[in-house]
Amino acid sequence: MDVSERLITLYMPMYITEGSDTSCGYCKGKKKDSSKYSVNSWQYHYQEQLPESQRDVNNISIGMQVEQLTVEMYDNMCNMGFRRSGKLIYKTDMLRNCCRLYTIRTNSSMFKISKELKTCVKKFVKNISDNGDSEVPSDAVNGFESSEYRFINDIVNAELNSKSFYTRFEPAIFTKEKYDLYVRYQRIVHNDVSGLKPKAFEQFLCSSPFPNSIVQGNSEEWQELNDWRMLKKDQTVNRLGPAHECYYHNGKLIAVAVLDFLPTGLSSIYFIWDPDYSKWSLGKISALREMALIEKIHRPYYYMGYYIDDCPKMQYKAKYGGELLDVCTNRYFPLDEVRPFINGSKLFVMHELKDEKPIRELLLSFNPGEREDVEGRNNVIEHIYGKNGAAIENANSTIYQLQSRGIAYPLQPPFDILSVGKIDHKNSFFDVLNRIGYSDNHYNFPAIVPGLLPLWQLMEMLQNGSIKKINNNLMLLNMVTGQLRAVRDFDKENPFIKQIICNVIRLIGLDNTAKALIII
Incomplete structure (x- = not known):
């Protein structure tokens, strides 16, 4: 595949902690203590263990500078919870961040116009009408005669008739x-x-x-x-x-x-x-x-960016109806149906009703965008990411397996979900000469981040050989030497390169990574 045919050309992804929630552009660090935490059991844990002055929750994002990207690839990424600001494409750590930023999308079939918005339309029509008339025939536009589309007709007709x-x-x-x-x-x-x-x-x-x-x-x-x-x-x-x-x-x-x-x-x-x-x-x-x-x-859809249920600046989006993205499965659920689960700035994870509880993070699909109904599903956030949830133990046991293959991730402290842990640089699996980059925590992703590929799925790729899909496909550009090369054999790459590749896989999936160029 030619360089120009890459789905995405990106710099190494970074995990950026801004130090405190006061740097958050949404809450400014002024949220109630009960709304800072994504999971109730962790909220109660920190309230019992720490005085209020020490209960700091960070403003955290996972981002990458992207130099080239297809529109189709970005469309998929929007349905994985990403947004862009210029060339920076990012998402938040929904487990540790001070605010829960949910991707929201809608369309006219999910929207019932309120009296407030009807008044806005009438006022707008009057403002742009040359005769000051707020009444515009609603049947003049091709294809939209039904009453549910009346606001569309009114806006379109008023604009067509305005000088x-x-x-x-x-x-x-x-x-x-x-x-x-x-x-x-x-x-x-x-x-x-x-x-x-x-x-x-x-x-x-x-x-x-x-x-x-x-x-x-x-x-x-x-x-x-x-x-x-x-x-x-x-x-x-x-x-x-x-x-x-x-x-x-x-x-x-x-x-x-x-x-x-x-x-x-x-x-x-x-x-x-x-x-x-x-x-x-x-x-x-x-x-x-x-x-x-x-x-x-x-x-099909109007993507309104992020919805934050407890942020006055973002709550208005609920007036337009729509559905929210479950970042743990990349499936959408109706906003009205999941609202009870996100009350108090909480994270939700929907899972089909079964007798057994989840024993690890859920399978993450990178074929996103499907819509589901809440009926027949439970919110299993506590079972997976709660204080006694399955995610920490499963991830930590997987980390030891990954280490045997030269892939480093920090162990998750079992009683401190807000901490991301540290990589043990003295581990004999890692050559001293390959420690470059490990000193910069920006490149060290936590073991557990909702919306990133779970480590158990990454381990399965290594065990079943599907990781080889990147061989002779994924390209790397070394900014120091200027060398552009393909990854010939993932297993033979040094630990730092393996770590960066795995971070990209966790962010955008194996298939997309195989068609990428990473700038190192």
Whole structure:
């Protein structure tokens, strides 16, 4: 496989602990003690063992800088719990992090418009209607006559009939007009005065790991997309990749939606708006418009990023219905059905009802995205990740087996789930000459992380020989020597390289790793 044909080109993944929950952009370290912990039994354990001043819960992410990525691969990664910020693709450690960040997706079939949102639509229609009329015929748009799609019709018709308001899709590239709006939005709406330089804006909302040809697109793609309101039932658009949708009113840029068009839907990354238009409720309108858009272009889902049940800034997403990702199985469950399980910022793991309790972490599938119902399943979070759960003992016993094959993972302290343990560098299995990198804890992944491949599955790959799939397929680029090479025999690689490869496998799966290029 040629370098240009790689599904993903990435730097070594890192496990980043920011020191305390005060660095969290969501809770700012102000959560109640009962909401800091992902599992009830660990909450009770730490409350009994430690004074409140010592009960620190960290802000933790697992991320990788990605230089090249196919849109299809990123679509899969979204359904594994990943998100992107520019070229950084990341997820959180749902077991140890201060907040539980659940991937949420929805569509019009899962959404019942509330009185509040109906009022927003009527106000928006009135604001952009040249005659100030908030009543727009709802049967004028092809393909959407039923009452459940009324908000789609109202928005689309109002925009088609407006002479003062329009939006335009274009490549996700830097312009001074967008940057100036971003600075104004961050300062006034978020009281953010740091990180507002043009380069920061470009890295955050313009750069992406997708090939330049995808970023730029072609004139036909953009024309199709900008004509989305006029599509008939049997028509669609071909656009895949990043885009900026620019909102204009009376010739002035008033908002920018930063989006990714994916095979399975539309992913919302960020939305900025002019504070002068605060009464327009543009944030709520943008979500409704984007739900209308996926219906018109026949994409199944609207990905709204992360949902945090106890965060006021993120709770609004529940108003749009939808389903949450169970990171331990990569299956989706209806938000309303799992809400009792996540109350108090808790983690949930759904498992089919059986007499026997799980004896280890559940099998993690890397063919994600399927929807399941809660009926016939139990929340087995305590049985697996609780203080007396099966995960720790199983993972620690597997670590000794992995060590015999030159693969190092830290033992999980049995009575301290918040600790990730340390690798024993004196272990005779590891050559002194191959310790490079072990001193940097960023590359040492914990033995147990929900949403990462369980160690028992990794061990099975080694035992049944399926790990050989990466041989002569996975490529490595050494940044020090400039050497680009294929992995010929995984078993003959040094311990540090094995560790990095296993970390990538745990993150994105064996098949995807075999088609990757890792920058060392």
